Amino acid sequence: MSLPRVKRVLLKLSGEVLMGDQQFGIDPAFVAELAKEVKAAKDSGLEICLVIGGGNIFRGMAGAAQGMDRAQADYMGMLATVMNALAMQNALEQLGVHTRVQSAVQMDTVCEPVIRRRAERHLEKGRVVIFAAGVGSPYFTTDSGAALRAAEMKCDALLKGTSVDGVYNADPKKDPTAVRFDKVSYDRVLADNLKVMDAAAVALCRDNEIPIVVFSIREKGNLAKVLAGEGVQTIVQKEA
Ligand code: UDP
Numbered sequence: 001m002s003l004p005r006v007k008r009v010l011l012k013l014s015g016e017v018l019m020g021d022q023q024f025g026i027d028p029a030f031v032a033e034l035a036k037e038v039k040a041a042k043d044s045g046l047e048i049c050l051v052i053g054g055g056n057i058f059r060g061m062a063g064a065a066q067g068m069d070r071a072q073a074d075y076m077g078m079l080a081t082v083m084n085a086l087a088m089q090n091a092l093e094q095l096g097v098h099t100r101v102q103s104a105v106q107m108d109t110v111c112e113p114v115i116r117r118r119a120e121r122h123l124e125k126g127r128v129v130i131f132a133a134g135v136g137s138p139y140f141t142t143d144s145g146a147a148l149r150a151a152e153m154k155c156d157a158l159l160k161g162t163s164v165d166g167v168y169n170a171d172p173k174k175d176p177t178a179v180r181f182d183k184v185s186y187d188r189v190l191a192d193n194l195k196v197m198d199a200a201a202v203a204l205c206r207d208n209e210i211p212i213v214v215f216s217i218r219e220k221g222n223l224a225k226v227l228a229g230e231g232v233q234t235i236v237q238k239e240a
Pocket of ligand 1: 054076077078145
């Protein structure tokens, strides 16, 4: 199963993948490996928007579970995504890839605010645009941020690079009979509550007909394979 031809993509990376083999935080060596994958995709002629989660540092839900105010904890989570964005920007620029970070929470001394027209211009000039801080509001996730920026930037697909190699009908870690889908519809994902992205993000992709490609970014060279229509992945789209 391969993707229709894509020119502009939004790549969403879970914060977790920046940890490498660590239990927490950022492993610069692993971020450098991820940056190589992004560079290869860019060198193949694609325009790339990036969104990186913050789960390797802080998740609002975890803070709330320990008694924090949820909105306050979510703002901390958003700040974590800015740290990850800056780490990725650093790694990409060390490879000679020009980048700009645009944050939904304004932070003028470290990055630009989100300005769609400016982001367009960056892409035209061959820069990778890293969107940080999700949608900029608590009670959302960076998956929703990714879906929102993919729609806003008119991306042809949302590529979700994570620790699992696709979408399963049950949790493969708990159920050995779980089966991975090659293709699955947005409606099935929502109705069966399949673990892809949160429902708000899936619904936004559905309403804007943006295919979601779920694949493992931990495997070296996999992003290029997925873009070439090879490799293991699940495509979430209108008709499955
Ligand atoms: N977050 C938020 N609003 C957003 C995006 C993120 O409040 O629009 C907060 C939320 O607390 C979330 C944290 O930032 O848990 C980190 O993002 P996420 O959990 O999406 O990261 P990932 O799971 O992709 O690493």
